[in-house]
Amino acid sequence: xxxxxxxxxxxxxxxxxxxxxxxxxxxxxxxxxxxxxxxxxxxxxxxxxxxxxxxxxxxxxxxxxxxxxxxxxxxxxxxxxxxxxxxxxxxxxxxxxxxxxxxxxxxxxxxxxxxxxxxxxxxxxxxxxxxxxxxxxxxxxxxxxxxxxxxxxxxxxxxxxxxxxxxxxxxxxxxxxxx
Amino acid sequence: xxxxxxxxxxxxxxxxxxxxxxxxxxxxxxxxxxxxxxxxxxxxxxxxxxxxxxxxxxxxxxxxxxxxxxxxxxxxxxxxxxxxxxxxxxxx
Numbered sequence: 052x053x054x055x056x057x058x059x060x061x062x063x064x065x066x067x068x069x070x071x072x073x074x075x076x077x078x079x080x081x082x083x084x085x086x087x088x089x090x091x092x093x094x095x096x097x098x099x100x101x102x103x104x105x106x107x108x109x110x111x112x113x114x115x116x117x118x119x120x121x122x123x124x125x126x127x128x129x130x131x132x133x134x135x136x137x138x139x140x141x142x143x144x145x146x147x148x149x150x151x152x153x154x155x156x157x158x159x160x161x162x163x164x165x166x167x168x169x170x171x172x173x174x175x176x177x178x179x180x181x182x183x184x185x186x187x188x189x190x191x192x193x194x195x196x197x198x199x200x201x202x203x204x205x206x207x208x209x210x211x212x213x214x215x216x217x218x219x220x221x222x223x224x225x226x227x228x229x230x
Numbered sequence: 231x232x233x234x235x236x237x238x239x240x241x242x243x244x245x246x247x248x249x250x251x252x253x254x255x256x257x258x259x260x261x262x263x264x265x266x267x268x269x270x271x272x273x274x275x276x277x278x279x280x281x282x283x284x285x286x287x288x289x290x291x292x293x294x295x296x297x298x299x300x301x302x303x304x305x306x307x308x309x310x311x312x313x314x315x316x317x318x319x320x321x322x
Contacts, residue, residue, distance in 0.1 A: 081251060088258045089312060095265045099305045102272040106295035109279050113288045168284070206285050227286025 125222045127152055136178045143222045150211050163197045164209035261308045268301040
């Protein structure tokens, strides 16, 4: 502000009769309050811009994901190497995408992304309770569908579609879902 | 030829009085409340969009991004208005 007004002290005494500390720091409380709220508003607008940047980033990531298309077919293991109640971990579709293949019964093969949908901690199969358990925050996912049934996660595990060809198990794609 | 705004009741020319600090304080509180609500709305939009993206649902991403951008434009307009009233009135 370019206008200068003399500051009235709380005791209404003139400036030259004020103590030294008040002369050194002549802060007017009402003006200070006003500036604090104005600057907080300004900061919130900055945060608002940050949120829009985040939205654009998600849009870009979505565009890149759509451009990559479906991942290639990948051989995980042979059926003989996977016993009933056995587990095989693999990376699919990228080198950082941990996945898990389980065989709850002789005729059933299921594969999911191993990252918990809460905070990406690895989930562990629990054949007794027919679920995947996340030891970090006690999230639980149904083994037959990957659906989140307990704990903090809300989204199901990403499902890896499988094919069996000539005694080998292949991953053919990734299915994501919000519910 | 420009005409001065006239008060309908008195018929006298209406002059614009500078805002007092309590008036400006009320306005900054009002603007702050609106900006805060818009920012909370944007936070909700961002978390919902991220959840949809991670769940493979891409239909909501750009509409939500557009809504968030509209909120930002509103916020920028309100901030501009806040600075405009500050610069148009002398310090009280």
